[in-house]
Amino acid sequence: MSARPSLSQHLPAAGSAGADELVAAFQEWTAAQGITLYPAQEDAVLELASGGHVIMATPTGSGKSLVAAAAHFLALARGERSVYTAPIKALVSEKFFELVEVFGPENVGMVTGDSAVNAHAPIICCTAEILANEALRDGAEAEVGPVIMDEFHFYAEPQRGWAWQVPLIELPQAQFLLMSATLGDTSGFERRISARTGRDVVTVASAHRPVPLSFEYSTTPLQQKLEELVADAKAPVYVVHFSQREAAERAAGLASLNVASTETRERIKERLKTFRFAKGYGTVLNRLLRSGIGVHHAGMLPKYRRLVEQLAQEGLLKVICGTDTLGVGINVPIRTVLLSALSKYDGARTRQLKAREFHQIAGRAGRAGYDDEGTVVVQAPTHVIENEQALAKARAKHGDDQKKVDQAVRSAGKKKPPEGFVSWSEESFDRLVAAQPEPMVSRMRISYAMVLQMLERPQDPIRGLRRLILASDETPARKAILQRRALEILRELLAAGVLERLDEPDEDGRTVDLTLALQDDFALNQPLAPFAVAALELLDPESESYALDVISVIESILETPYQVTGAQVKKLKSEKLAELKADGVEYVERMRILDEMSHPQPLKELLTQQFEVYRSSAPWAGDHELTPKAVVRDMVERAFSFTDMVNHYQLARSEGVLLRYLTDAYKALRRTVPQDKVTEPLQDLVEWLGELIRQTDNSLLEEWEKLAGGAEDATAADLDLSPDVAEEPDRVTANxxxxxxxxxxxxxxxxxxxxxxxxxxxxxxxxxxxxxxxxxxxxxxxxxxxxxxxxxxxxxxxxxxxxxxxxxxxxxxxxxxxxxxxxxxxxxxxxxxxxxxxxxxxxxxxxxxxxxxxxxxxxxxxx
Missing domain, CATH: 3.10.450 (Nuclear Transport Factor 2; Chain: A,)
Incomplete structure (x- = not known):
């Protein structure tokens, strides 16, 4: 960690300073860091100091994080608790360590669905869902001052947008700092937040970027374009793809690209000398990195992604092929962003990028403090580029003889787009560059977990739910639908005996009350964990398959890693097809049999039946899907190592997905299975799984195991956690x-x-x-x-x-x-x-x- 002075050292004596003095103290600290605030930053800090809400709608690289630091500083000076939220755990963890460096480890805590560290600190980092559940549970009684909501455009995300809206409704005592470079029109937020809280709301917006962007539409072949960008000192270049497969294949195709000097290659070679690459994709990545080419996407092992980020920060990588996760703030410094397409598959259909998506990605070009300008390049569709190249070649050969040019182009054959291709053009590109982000649409929903959280609050829950829904940003028609859904949930909870009607309202006005107490982390980790514990009672500890059956029960409550289960189905179908052909089964019958095949689902019938019984007394389980599967069990039964599993199912591009799933399974086995259900063979398998994960990539377990060891009251300093240190795992024989x-x-x-x-x-x-x-x-x-x-x-x-x-x-x-x-x-x-x-x-x-x-x-x- 840096030795720079802690910002908390600049705090005046409690209650002794007014707004002007606090702003002056903050600016004294920034000056000591060699930082001069931009006008937009000054405006935002002054508004926060005066007690108002701020919507920070400024470009990427304009210093929104510094304004957030000011909000935390002001809260500390006032004796208030401040909260930082972000959409993904990786960003929360990254911000946690940044704030520890700025404010000292004793002042910063982190709460995730897995565990907590220094949870009673005055500054808390958490995901939006954690804060939303606190808002539902405690409402106006929640101990919270400034709330910094980073990447606030997630408000419009279909599955998670509710978590970004609930705090705005249920925390009238909070002071909000909403931050994103792609918010669009914010006038509606200004009106609604002001009406709910009685405070002024100011939008600080500035079109000025500290590092201005230049935009280019390219019809030059990609490899040639990359060489030009590197030669023009516009590297590092991040090549954006919209699938992990495309990113990996592109990188492999660029292996021969001449972008790294001999000196750079020698530095990379020295840098990689002690890094342990595993077999499989590690071999491919090792070769690419030595050429100055990086790959970065969520399917990679975390240690590989971190290595790519570190090499990029050291200026050793000239080209990085990755996915559009760049728009969610990955830690890679970029001078040029090159989009390989302007269309993407969004899970339902292939469509052109929205303006918000485009500007979120493009905004990462240009590094404040390093670059005078950032560059955004969009490649024309491949078939368009090939046709342009054919035309240029014909003109170079035949000059102004248009007849011969046309004949040469026809002979070459005009390239056509692939079937189902959603095209784009230079006009599409110009429109996106000029467009403002689309208005954000409310995504409020009502679930069992939300209702149960609100039932913990001392108020009439029926009125509370109605008030929450009517205060939401939904249309009248959607509000009516949400109210009906809330009443359905309440009726089911009453029928199941989870709720009981009171003969008369209690002192808080309640007409119904819970008949059970919810755990603090209810619905945050594995919401079906109580079902799994109940299902374990059905198993026979004397059975030879008991340890594997316990694993199957736990796997059924985990999120499905579709890349892995899809690969299992593909492999099983391939093997079955060969068997059916050998047996002479007719084509139609073969296809029928193959269509009915799925990934392995041990105990499916038993678990499905038990789940229906469980739901009758725990209706909230209906918010979640039971998904029997066998990934860990498959590895055990096949006696596979991590590399064996990757090779058998051809998962080289999805190693990270497999590892995250195995890590979730290990955590759930450690946390969910009661001690009296743990046999020696099961404990052996749990130990094996933990060691397998550590030897593959220890970064997903080290922090969790430290935090899970009763570290809620410990600080970052006590735990000696650092995101920048990639420790090698202990010797495999040490366990x-x-x-x-x-x-x-x-x-x-x-x-x-x-x-x-x-x-x-x-x-x-x-x-x-x-x-x-x-x-x-x-x-x-x-x-x-x-x-x-x-x-x-x-x-x-x-x-x-x-x-x-x-x-x-x-x-x-x-x-x-x-x-x-x-x-x-x-x-x-x-x-x-x-x-x-x-x-x-x-x-x-x-x-x-x-x-x-x-x-x-x-x-x-x-x-």
Whole structure:
């Protein structure tokens, strides 16, 4: 962290300073940092100091974060609690560390759905949903002064916009600072917020950008255009795509681009010397980075995204291919933004970009303090560029002979857009550049969780809900629909016994009351966790599959990672299709069978039936969907490592999605399963999962595990958390329990491949390290299947009785001895796969280093 003086040191004595003195104290601090406030910043700070609300509608790079710091400073001086909200946890965490640096660790806290740190601090960072639930629960009694809502354009986001509107309605005591570069017309917000709170509302808007933008529509082929931009000193260039696949494929196609000097390549090489890339996409990314090309999207492992951000901040990357997450404030400094398209698929249809989306992305070009100008380039559609190139080539060859030019162009063949393509033109581009962001549309909704939160408040809930809905920014027709929905929810809660009618109103005017107490984090983490706990009662702890069944129950309440489950379906259909063809099944019947296939859904019937029973007494569960699936269980049953899973399902572009899901599963297993339901095999699997995640990328777990360890009253300084330090995980052998599960899995994987007679796959696993070629495995298979007809690989086969691990074999320090007994059809168990486990090599690889010794009868001595 920087050693610059804390802003809190500039606080005057409590209650001793007026607005002018506080502004002067803040400006004294900014001057000490070498910062001179822009006029728009001065106006906003003065208005906040006078007690008014501020809507900060200024361009990206105009210093809105500094105004937010002023709001926190003013709150500290007044003895008030201030809250910073943002749309995603990553931004909340980033802002938390920034504010810790500015105000000191004792003054800043963070609350997320997972955990909390220093939750009673005077400055709190949280997502909009956290604040919205506090507003519903406590209303005008909530202890809150200034509320800074960053990226406020999320107010118009269909699924989450309610969380940005509720605080504006339910916190009349708050002083709001609403910030975004793409708000559009704010007059409606000014009127409504002023009417609700009785305070003045000022919109601070300025078209002036500290770093002005230039705009260009390009019909030059992309690779050529990038080379021009780099040659013109307009790098780093962020190439915007609207899917992770397009970003990754584009980057791979630019690998030969000559953008990095020899000196830069040497610096990158030195910088990457100690970084551990995993197999799979890590190999591809390593090669790209050494060429000065970066990739950045949510499907990547967090450690890779962070590495790209750090290399970009150090000026080592000239071109970065990424997705439109750039518009949500990713931490990458950019001089030029190049949009590869002006249309995107929004989940329902492909459409042209809206003005807000375009300006949100374009606004990231140009770095304050570094660049005199930012550049925004939009590429014409590919077929248009190719046709332009063909025309230019014909003119260069035939000059003014239009007849020959036309003939040459016809001969070349006019390129047409692909089917379903939504085109754009230079006119589309000019219109977006000139357009103001669209008016933001209210997205209020009413859910069980919202109603239950409001029922905690000492007031008549029916009147409270009606007031909330009528005060919303919805149309009269939508308000009527929301009121009907609220009454439906109240009736269901009464029918389920969650609510009871009171014979007469209580002292708070309540006519109904809750019959249960809600936990503080109700509906914030895994809202169906209580269902999962109830469903665990249906399982038999004595069953061989108990540990896996517990995992299936927990997986059913997690958000579905569609990239992973989609890949599972694709793989299953591919395998089934080959089987059906081999069996001679007719085409129509094959298609019918394939159409009915889905991803694995263990316990689906049991869990679905139980969920319907549960909903009858807990109607709020209807806000959420139970989604049986098997991702963790699939990995366990197939004995896969993270890399095995990625390779098997071809998930290289979605490694980050898989890792986040595994992390959520690990957290839920740790937090949700009661201790009396945890058996030793289950605990082994939980330990294995945690270690697998840490060895893959420890950044998603390290902070959570520290925070989850009762750190609510600790500060950032106590926890020694830093977003800039990418610590290597501990040695994989340092956790013997988890490592032993990894060894078991590695050995059982070989038994599975042996059973399926996949000698080529076995060679890929062991050929390099222990010399076990496909031919050698085939010989071992011939010997075994000459005696036995089959090898079982079911739950019993992978049980502890058929794996033998010696952690201290005589005369072999630094090694373990492992034997996977093959579960033969006759149950003799006299053959096995014998191997050494090299501990030092395992630590270097982050996974068991298996050296197969021999495959044969168990009485054979190891070599």
């Amino acid at each position: 013997p329990r988890a490592f032993k599960v990894m060894v078991r899995n590695a050995m059982f994987l070989r038994a599975q491949l042996f059973a399926d007679e996949k000698e080529q796959d076995l060679e890929e696993l062991d050929g390099e390290t222990s010399g076990w070629t496909a031919d050698r495995w085939a010989e071992a298979m011939d010997a075994f299947f000459g005696v036995y007809d089959d090898v079982f690989v079911d739950a019993h086969a992978r049980g502890p009785g058929l794996i033998r691990i010696d952690e201290s074999p005589d005369g072999h320090p630094g090694r373990w001895r492992a034997v996977q007994v093959l579960d033969d059809a006759e149950g003799n168990h006299d053959w096995g796969i014998h191997a050494w486990i090299d501990l030092a090599a395992s630590d270097a690889a982050g996974a068991p280093a298996v050296l197969v010794d021999h495959v044969g009868e168990l009485h054979q001595a190891p070599s």
